[in-house]
Amino acid sequence: MDAVVKRIVREVKRGNQEAFAELVELYKDKVYHIAYRMLGNAHEAQDVSQEAFLRAYTNIHSYDENRKFSTWIFRIATNLAIDRLRKKKPDFHLEDKVGGTENLDYYSQFASEEALPEEQVVKLEMQEWIQQEIMQLPPKYRSAVILKYLEDLSLKEISEILNLPVPTVKTRIHRGREALRKKLGDV
Amino acid sequence: MACSHEYYKLMHEYLDENMPLTEAKKFEAHMQECPACEQHLKELKKTVAIVQSASHFEAPEGLTREVMNQLPKQNQSQKWQNWLRRHPFLVTAAAFFLVFLLSLSAGFDGEEEIMVKGDGHFIVDESRKVVIIPEDSTIQGDLLIRNGNVEVNGEIEGDITVIHGEHLQASTARIAGDIEEVNNTMEWIWYEIKEFSREVLPFSSNGEEE
Incomplete structure (x- = not known):
């Protein structure tokens, strides 16, 4: 996988634009997922994902091939998502109503188009509820929790993505986990 | 209900699974004794499990295409x-x-100069640009004439190739092989390619001869 990515990146660096499509294909789901969890809105998540890939393309020469491409593209995506959150809400309150969690957006995100038996409706509600609680976290805890528990990344990788020392990442995960526990833990 | 703040900190270290073993044992012993801490840890574990159960989304269809369409246009030469x-x-x-x-x-x-390649007796008439093979002469092997005509009165044991010229044959002529006239660029190129491949790939001509 790493060798494949390296080869593609070299092609892109040499000016082979078509090869970039392969990179997008490889990472689009993860990038989109992170963006969606950060922003809680399908439209914005798509916007941020596209923007992240465009930036990756224009800055491909600054990408260090000795590092993981995923770390780099995730970093671009989380930064863009955080920027967007900042612009949207200069003052973030835990009590803020979560924007963008309309049912329509949410339902349309699921890959399977099967009919919804009761069990799946319950599952959907549960999913919505999880996202709502994630959205209530301040962005700096949110990004750490998403990368840790939804992307299953190591603390070291998260620290590289967020450009923070590992102890800070730990603290953010701890706080995020604690905040979520108050909402999710007593069900 | 509440236990000391120290234990809450430890709890997260414990969940991060980077606690030394002896310390972890000590922590676990405390969990046995302290219902508040035990409850707290249980809730945290449950929270993590719930968050991890969140489904993964797939990128909307056409995202790749959208990205590719927005890339700076490359010009044709690139x-x-x-x-x-x-x-x-x-x-x-x-x-x-x-x-x-x-x-x-x-x-x-x-090239305008007349050129002959062959093994035997022949006469070259520069002014008429003709190569004459006299009646009593024999050319052993192939004959190649460039930029001139050939008049065959004698015997040729191989093929005749005339490039940029024509061949004339007297009734006394005896030609064992084929006669080939090459009079335009395409024919000439084809001829050279054949010659070239015969020289470079000797096995193919050997194969033909057998």
Whole structure:
């Protein structure tokens, strides 16, 4: 996988634009997922994902091939998502109503188009509820929790993505986990 | 209900699974004794499990296309360069072939001097640009004439090839092989390619002869 990515990146660096499509294909789901969890809105998540890939393309020469491409593209995506959150809400309150969690957006995100038996409706509600609680976290805890528990990344990788020392990442995960526990833990 | 703040900190270290073993044992012993801490830890574990159960989304269809459409446009020459880079062998072969053709066509139009290649007795008439094989002479093997006509009165044991010229044959002529006249660039190129491959790939001509 790493060798494949390296080869593609070299092609892109040499000016082979078509090869970039392969990179997008490889990472689009993860990038989109992170963006969606950060922003809680399908439209914005798509916007941020596209923007992240465009930036990756224009800055491909600054990408260090000795590092993981995923770390780099995730970093671009989380930064863009955080920027967007900042612009949207200069003052973030835990009590803020979560924007963008309309049912329509949410339902349309699921890959399977099967009919919804009761069990799946319950599952959907549960999913919505999880996202709502994630959205209530301040962005700096949110990004750490998403990368840790939804992307299953190591603390070291998260620290590289967020450009923070590992102890800070730990603290953010701890706080995020604690905040979520108050909402999710007593069900 | 509440236990000391110290234990809450430890709890997260414990969940991060980077606690030394002896400390973890001590922590676990405390969990056994303290219902508040035990409850807290249980809730945290549950929270993590719930968050981890969140489904993964797939990127909307057409995202790749959208991205590709928005990339800065490359001009035609860049695309052409990319294509060249991707097909180095084809490019080398094409370049070689082009040089080959150019040198051949230059050779075909350029030389005016009459040239004969063959083994035996013949007369070259420079003013008429004719090569004459007299009646009593025999050419052993093939005969090649360039930029001139040939008049065969004698015997040829091999083939005759006339480039840029014609051949005339007397009734006394005996030609064992084939006669070939090459009078335009394409024929000439074809002839050179055949000669070339015969020289470079000797096994193919051996095969023919057997």
